[in-house]
Amino acid sequence: GAVVSQHPSWVICKSGTSVKIECRSLDFQATTMFWYRQFPKQSLMLMATSNEGSKATYEQGVEKDKFLINHASLTLSTLTVTSAHPEDSSFYICSANNLSHLDSQETQYFGPGTRLLVL
């Protein structure tokens, strides 16, 4: 149980285009999902907390108008990188808590990640 998927697994795009990344919880409902970014040889940096049915909470320094998050259902959150530029190239990973499972509520389950390369 507690499987999280992401799509696409990798994407290459031209500078200035927008890219949408989907994060799905496959066998549980996730009221809260998290979006991280990881640059090479660095750790995961939390970008935002995605809340089902309400606005996302962004971490300091993350532009909410550039990284649009939508959490329209209990199993799907999307991250859209708008007007992507080469510096946005990174590994984007989502995670979700299975809050319905009392023994592991605080355990985050990670998706396989999406590699974005902006040319």
Add this chain to the structure above:
Amino acid sequence: RKEVEQDPGPFNVPEGATVAFNCTYSNSASQSFFWYRQDCRKEPKLLMSVYSSGNEDGRFTAQLNRASQYISLLIRDSKLSDSATYLCVVRPSGTYKYIFGTGTRLKVLA
């Protein structure tokens, strides 16, 4: 000061060796602690949670020292397959957010 600090390594050890990693955290109100393992170009996977009394899972032992605000991970009888980056993760109280350390790279050599 970073919220969660780890020695980035790499730690190069021979097969069968015992290796230990430490991690320090700055927020004394931190509530939960974890070790995750991340293989190259993959997502992090939970290795083990860290409990106040310390806990063991096979060859892996985790310890928590709240007074000194550090956690440790001990790996005994290292295997080649243990080569990975080990991420120290702290969850502050009152939130489900995770704070990641930069990770410690381990290379187990044949």
